[in-house]
Amino acid sequence: MPQPRKRATIREVAKATGLSPAAVSYALRGMQVSGETIERVRRAAAELGYEADPIARALASGRTGMIGLLCGSLEDLWQQALAVGIGRALKDNDRYALILDAAGDPARERTLAGQLRDQRVDALIVQPVDPASPFWASMCESLPVVAIGDALAGARTAGEVVFDNRTGVTLSLEHLGDRGHRRIAVLTPTRDSTPDRPADVHVLAEAERLGLDIEVVTAPQALADATEAADRALAAGHRAFFCFADSIAYGVYAAAAGRGLAIPGEVAVMGYDDHPMSGLLSPGLTTVDWDIDGIVRAAVRMVVGAVDGRPHRRRIVQSPHLRERGSVGSG
Amino acid sequence: MPQPRKRATIREVAKATGLSPAAVSYALRGMQVSGETIERVRRAAAELGYEADPIARALASGRTGMIGLLCGSLEDLWQQALAVGIGRALKDNDRYALILDAAGDPARERTLAGQLRDQRVDALIVQPVDPASPFWASMCESLPVVAIGDALAGARTAGEVVFDNRTGVTLSLEHLGDRGHRRIAVLTPTRDSTPDRPADVHVLAEAERLGLDIEVVTAPQALADATEAADRALAAGHRAFFCFADSIAYGVYAAAAGRGLAIPGEVAVMGYDDHPMSGLLSPGLTTVDWDIDGIVRAAVRMVVGAVDGRPHRRRIVQSPHLRERGSVGSG
DNA sequence: GCAGTTCGGTGAACCGTTTCAGTGAACCGC
DNA sequence: GCGGTTCACTGAAACGGTTCACCGAACTGC
Numbered sequence: 001m002p003q004p005r006k007r008a009t010i011r012e013v014a015k016a017t018g019l020s021p022a023a024v025s026y027a028l029r030g031m032q033v034s035g036e037t038i039e040r041v042r043r044a045a046a047e048l049g050y051e052a053d054p055i056a057r058a059l060a061s062g063r064t065g066m067i068g069l070l071c072g073s074l075e076d077l078w079q080q081a082l083a084v085g086i087g088r089a090l091k092d093n094d095r096y097a098l099i100l101d102a103a104g105d106p107a108r109e110r111t112l113a114g115q116l117r118d119q120r121v122d123a124l125i126v127q128p129v130d131p132a133s134p135f136w137a138s139m140c141e142s143l144p145v146v147a148i149g150d151a152l153a154g155a156r157t158a159g160e161v162v163f164d165n166r167t168g169v170t171l172s173l174e175h176l177g178d179r180g181h182r183r184i185a186v187l188t189p190t191r192d193s194t195p196d197r198p199a200d201v202h203v204l205a206e207a208e209r210l211g212l213d214i215e216v217v218t219a220p221q222a223l224a225d226a227t228e229a230a231d232r233a234l235a236a237g238h239r240a241f242f243c244f245a246d247s248i249a250y251g252v253y254a255a256a257a258g259r260g261l262a263i264p265g266e267v268a269v270m271g272y273d274d275h276p277m278s279g280l281l282s283p284g285l286t287t288v289d290w291d292i293d294g295i296v297r298a299a300v301r302m303v304v305g306a307v308d309g310r311p312h313r314r315r316i317v318q319s320p321h322l323r324e325r326g327s328v329g330s331g
Numbered sequence: 332m333p334q335p336r337k338r339a340t341i342r343e344v345a346k347a348t349g350l351s352p353a354a355v356s357y358a359l360r361g362m363q364v365s366g367e368t369i370e371r372v373r374r375a376a377a378e379l380g381y382e383a384d385p386i387a388r389a390l391a392s393g394r395t396g397m398i399g400l401l402c403g404s405l406e407d408l409w410q411q412a413l414a415v416g417i418g419r420a421l422k423d424n425d426r427y428a429l430i431l432d433a434a435g436d437p438a439r440e441r442t443l444a445g446q447l448r449d450q451r452v453d454a455l456i457v458q459p460v461d462p463a464s465p466f467w468a469s470m471c472e473s474l475p476v477v478a479i480g481d482a483l484a485g486a487r488t489a490g491e492v493v494f495d496n497r498t499g500v501t502l503s504l505e506h507l508g509d510r511g512h513r514r515i516a517v518l519t520p521t522r523d524s525t526p527d528r529p530a531d532v533h534v535l536a537e538a539e540r541l542g543l544d545i546e547v548v549t550a551p552q553a554l555a556d557a558t559e560a561a562d563r564a565l566a567a568g569h570r571a572f573f574c575f576a577d578s579i580a581y582g583v584y585a586a587a588a589g590r591g592l593a594i595p596g597e598v599a600v601m602g603y604d605d606h607p608m609s610g611l612l613s614p615g616l617t618t619v620d621w622d623i624d625g626i627v628r629a630a631v632r633m634v635v636g637a638v639d640g641r642p643h644r645r646r647i648v649q650s651p652h653l654r655e656r657g658s659v660g661s662g
Numbered sequence: 663g664c665a666g667t668t669c670g671g672t673g674a675a676c677c678g679t680t681t682c683a684g685t686g687a688a689c690c691g692c
Numbered sequence: 693g694c695g696g697t698t699c700a701c702t703g704a705a706a707c708g709g710t711t712c713a714c715c716g717a718a719c720t721g722c
Contacts, residue, residue, distance in 0.1 A: 056708035223607040276554040282613040387678035
């Protein structure tokens with residue numbers, strides 16, 4: 001059990017400069033003190049190796065300078081990329097991200113969001129698993145929340161970067177339909193316990209409109225799990241897949257390879273999200289792309305704006321495009 | 332600016348139960364109080380919706396129950412997978428991971444490690460960018476540190492999961508040599524500012540031994556950057572690549588495709604790490620694999636053991652195997 | 663020359679826990 | 693019935709900052 005090295009406290013800096021702790025506190029944050037004093041305090045602090053204790057600061061001020069990032073499921077490569085991107089963008093804004101993983105579980109999502117609040121994060125960015133939960137309304141009461149993906153129902157968010165999933169779904173299903181696929185397995189990460197998301201509901205509506213025969217199958221995004229789910233669907237005779245995440249589509253590639261089935265000759269696959277790896281597969285994965293850099297920038301601008309109390313756009317809708325690469329042949 | 336909902340404090344619970352705050356504190360942690368009182372306190376706490384404030388708790392006790400995870404570079408897909416894996420494994424041990432990204436920068440690594448200490452994480456897991464820094468010794472004085480990858484020089488770590496990079500490098504270079512490749516571009520994420528890591532040094536020694544003509548090129552792990560670096564190497568006439576991360580090898584695939592060069596016919600590529608996606612490419616990426624689940628389990632066991640003061644293995648060496656998939660033809 | 667500001671700074675309360683050093687009562691053996 | 697433990701609990705001091713209320717001195721306008 002190593003003992004923590006004793007750090008200098010604000011009182012020691014005060015003693016060294018002959019000022020009160022309060023003055024030191026103000027000086028180091030550049031408030032209400034003369035320039036000459038600030039310089040003196042800076043010097044003394046540097047000499048003593050003093051740096052304000054973030055925990056004590058958080059307790060007293062209620063702020064931390066950190067921003068919570070609550071991801072829906074970090075098994076998903078695209079969401080991993082999003083998290084990394086947001087982390088780096090926040091760093092460029094001199095802020096730190098606290099990244100947590102809801103693992104696709106609505107209950108866990110609520111727990112973690114509450115913990116981030118208790119940790120005094122200045123704001124929260126969330127890619128909600130369960131956007132319909134009334135919990136979000138109370139969350140938005142206590143700190144600025146920026147939602148990515150789906151808007152939070154009935155909550156006063158500080159901003160939202162909404163994906164136009166209706167268009168995304170329509171593009172995907174139409175593409176499959178145009179290529180002659182009528183019986184389609186829809187692989188979605190949504191857990192049974194999650195209330196139907198707008199996107200999922202829209203899948204049913206569009207399938208009806210286009211006269212498609214679909215079966216919705218739950219598939220986790222981790223490659224091994226997705227492969228297993230895809231393999232079961234292949235065993236059940238499915239040959240056309242609409243995957244609600246590129247990560248899941250990768251599982252279809254793996255499962256098809258395992259059964260010696262060729263893509264796109266014998267199996268058709270559509271992804272959703274456009275992860276960088278999707279362009280590297282053979283054939284490339286046909287998918288629907290979101291502008292991930294744009295999403296990152298928008299979310300970070302919103303959250304930083306909200307924290308600093310600056311005006312900012314509260315709502316941006318991301319439109320998808322079909323990225324055709326060859327994984328959907330004619331059926 | 333939303334106002335934080337007022338939460339119940341320990342004093343209110345004390346008042347409600349007619350006990351002192353100290354008694355409540357003890358009761359909720361099941362220490363030194365009668366079972367009947369514990370039950371009474373529990374009930375009152377539940378009724379008031381009381382939960383101990385983690386920040387105040389951290390300030391008073393110096394502990395948080397969180398474990399810091401400092402990654403070398405989260406641009407790397409394999410490291411992303413490792414981070415996610417560790418996060419989930421810690422969750423299974425009822426602990427939370429605080430994930431930070433050093434972005435390949437030794438200075439940033441030191442800064443972030445210090446911040447995690449200041450945040451009172453109970454322990455730190457680090458995949459060091461700069462394992463030779465004397466900084467780690469002082470870090471290990473103030474909290475348990477578990478190192479993944481390279482051992483920390485001159486530091487009393489709580490544990491280390493060391494990769495046998497010597498063997499990994501030897502396997503890789505021998506494989507390339509056996510297939511008749513003599514002139515090899517080594518793509519490594521190591522920044523110029525980083526002191527040479529043992530693995531990098533070993534590359535030079537082994538190249539010498541095997542009579543290979545190598546050129547070391549710095550390449551970031553982000554796909555776009557790796558592709559660019561690989562493209563420059565291709566332009567310089569390189570046709571055989573040893574990439575020090577699968578993520579970098581993906582860049583070679585992309586660059587080769589961009590120039591219409593076939594793998595393995597015209598370009599040979601070796602990866603390092605074995606990310607799940609590597610098996611999905613065509614041809615599959617020949618690489619050196621580490622048992623990522625084993626690494627996760629070992630690191631988590633070590634860190635949890637160190638925090639709980641239980642005895643645990645302090646050092647595990649991971650041995651690599653060659654995972655031949657077809658991306659290295661005969662040159 | 664006097665009320666009214668502004669400036670630079672102080673003292674003390676406060677944030678919400680944990681923990682150390684007691685303390686009174688019950689219980690023990692003898 | 694007496695010293696010695698144990699038990700269940702209390703009071704107050706940390707932990708290391710921030711912030712509020714206030715204060716004297718130096719300006720300001722008139």
